[in-house]
Amino acid sequence: MDTITLNSPEDMYDLGKRLASELRGGEVLALYGGMGSGKTHFVKGLARGLGYTGEVTSPTFTLIHEYDGGRLPLYHLDLYRLEEPDAVSRLGVEDYFGGPGVTAVEWADRAEPLLPGLTWRLHFSSPSESRRTVTSIPARH
Ligand SMILES: Nc1ncnc2c1ncn2[C@@H]1O[C@H](COP(=O)(O)OP(=O)(O)OP(=O)(O)O)[C@@H](O)[C@H]1O
Ligand SMILES: [Mg+2]
Numbered sequence: 001m002d003t004i005t006l007n008s009p010e011d012m013y014d015l016g017k018r019l020a021s022e023l024r025g026g027e028v029l030a031l032y033g034g035m036g037s038g039k040t041h042f043v044k045g046l047a048r049g050l051g052y053t054g055e056v057t058s059p060t061f062t063l064i065h066e067y068d069g070g071r072l073p074l075y076h077l078d079l080y081r082l083e084e085p086d087a088v089s090r091l092g093v094e095d096y097f098g099g100p101g102v103t104a105v106e107w108a109d110r111a112e113p114l115l116p117g118l119t120w121r122l123h124f125s126s127p128s129e130s131r132r133t134v135t136s137i138p139a140r141h
Contacts, residue, residue: 002135004133006038006133006134008129009041012038012041012045013041013044014045014047016043016046016049017045017046020045023072023102024063024089025072025102026100026101027102027118027120028096028102028116028119028120029046029122030106030111030119030121031043031104031105031106032079032107032123032124033107034121034124037124037132040056040122042085042124043074043076043104047067047076048069048130049120050070050071050072050074051069051070052067052068052069052074054067054069056076059076059078060078061079061081063077063082064076064096072101073101074101075096075102075103076104077093077104077111078105078106078107079091079093079106079108079111082107082110083126085110085113086124088110088111093114094114098116121134122134122135123135123136123137
């Protein structure tokens with residue numbers, strides 16, 4: 001298990017950007033962690049690293065944003081508002097998993113039973129005002 005410490009929002013953005021180069025398509029990135037722990041900042045970097053040049057904002061109310069035009073399509077989900085497992089299922093999240101794009105899911109605990117076996121799990125936390133940590137949990141099989 002690896003933990004990375006990020007000392008600024010820019011560091012978090014760079015982490016996403018660097019990680020993007022590892023992606024080949026079809027990956028699901030499950031992002032866990034409380035409000036303000038840096039999940040959206042990470043996805044902003046991810047989108048930029050994939051070559052997407054448009055704006056990346058939190059899909060808190062729209063639930064899903066799709067960013068096309070980069071090396072791979074990126075699907076950005078924020079399931080915070082979906083407390084019921086049925087609501088997550090109705091949203092059709094499974095259509096994104098296993099597709100040709102990359103799917104990044106904020107508040108992924110809401111979709112836990114639906115996540116594919118090969119999911120990259122990243123736990124975000126905020127040990128202080130300006131510091132964040134990201135811990136990767138190995139995929140379950
Ligand atoms: N080291 C850091 N890395 C990332 N963000 C940081 C850091 N230090 C401070 N911040 C601040 O923390 C906040 C992170 O916000 P962000 O929207 O990325 O969180 P989030 O995990 O997506 O929250 P939510 O669950 O509400 O969607 C921003 O206001 C950012 O400026
Ligand atoms: Mg967010």
